[in-house]
Amino acid sequence: MSIKFGTAPCSWGVWFPRNEKQTPWERCLNEIREAGYERIELGPWGYLPNQCETLKVELKKRNLDLVATTLMGDLVSDRNIEKMLAVLDDMASLQLKFPSAKYIVLIDDTYTDLFTGRLIRPKDLIESEWRNLVRNIDKIKNYAQSRYGLEIVFHPHAQTHVETEEQIERLLKDIDINLCLDTGHHAYTGGDPVRFMRKHSSRIPYLHIKNCDMEIRKKMKEEGWSLAEAVGKGIMVEPGLGVVNMKEFFQVLNEVNFEGLAIVEQDMYPAPFDKPLPVAKRTYEYLKQIRTAH
Template sequence: MAIKIGTAPDSWGVWFPQDEKQINWKTCLDEMAQAGYEGIELGPWGYLPNDYKTLKHELDSRNLQLVATTLVGDLMSVEKTENMIEQLHMMAELQVQFDTAPYVVLIDDCYTDLFTGEILRPVELNEQQWKHFIENVNRIRKVAKEDYDLEVVFHPHAQSHIETEEQIERLLKDTDINLCLDTGHHAYCDGDPVAFMKKHHDRIPYLHIKSCDMEVKKMMQANNWSFAEAVKRDVMCEPELGVVDMKAFFQVLADIRYAGWVVVEQDMYPAPSDKPYPIAKRTKEYLDGVLSQTMNMSKS
């Protein structure tokens, strides 16, 4: 079972290309390497260096591989989709120079304001809106594949138009797109990531790993917190601590002979400078242990 464990700038509290609350990118890369990760996602476009020579040097000097990029935007909007395609072109020109990074992780914008909780777009799409949504997803996927031979994997996300298992099932039925399953977001939206992975593993070549603290979610609902406020209070938590049964999940990976990246992507914003590294190191050690135990059980 050839599973590699990577991480992402999100696990260091990085949500934006530039933000005074975020950690310096060099420190972020240093701590990713020190915590023992092998690969990373690029994160928000413009946070890490976006010219090949600089990025290649910074990653090589830390024995890190680039494994994916991320594209986020309002997939209800044709205009915003055009903007996303423009960004895709810029990212892909960089990405294709790394033969270790075949995936573009596509995420629909939240329908709420992250910080106020105000509803900005329809929570549920009508038939016409769904049709346009699917058309925009397919446009992005087509550009990535035909122009750059990159695979777009769709990332269901809390408070977006693809968040519940029912919505994910509909996306899988209405498109050929594969998924980046995020165990934390899936659990947050009352899904069962273990059963879902078992059922749909042939459509899930890439994974985000974290868990969810459902007690914090209950407080979020009771107090009408925004998603960012809930994240600040660790609604998304370390794999060992939340509701997701990680040992059962990794057993599914063993059973299906999953061979690919599992990327720790623990939502954390804002993050005090001393918070991400200990969590990242503990998480890597925990997942290494679960992976080793699962492999040993599979051999016996």
């Protein structure tokens, strides 16, 4: 196993390009390095500097490598795909200047409003809508590969149209695409990331590492919380604290000789500015320990 750890701005409470509740980007980068990480995802487009020379300078002085960008949007709507491709063009023009940044993490948009929990698009797709989703994922994947040589990894995500194990299995049958497996989101929807990783390791070069508190998940269901409210109440927790047995998960990574990226992505919006760094330090040391154990 040759696993490469990194982290992302969402572990510092960052969900948006600009938001007064979010840690300033300079502090975020400083603390990422202080915690021990050497690799980062870019986070929301526009949060970190997206001018090439500025970003290069800021990452170099902290010895950080960019490994991926993120593209999220409504993948069922054909009209939305051209907008997403335009964003991809902008991101790729930056990303290609960083040889370590080989991936784009693709995510479907949520079917609920993040803050109210209100249903804003159908939760379940009819057959024609599913075919649209698959076709549009394939279109984005092929566009990124043929034009820029970048690999799309699809991220099953809570409250999107590809969230449950059944939906992910269907996607893997319907399209030739690799996954970004998010251990926390997978558990959130009732899946078993340990078993799933063992079964589909050949399709998973990229991981998001987090855990899920299923007691808070239970309360979320009972009280009808939105996803943002549940995150604010701590539904996503440090890797060693939730329902996912991380030692077993890393044992599987060792069994399958995983050689990809593992990005810590502990959602905690909004986060007091002094909260993320101690969490990041504990997480980094914990992951080093369980990697060494295997």
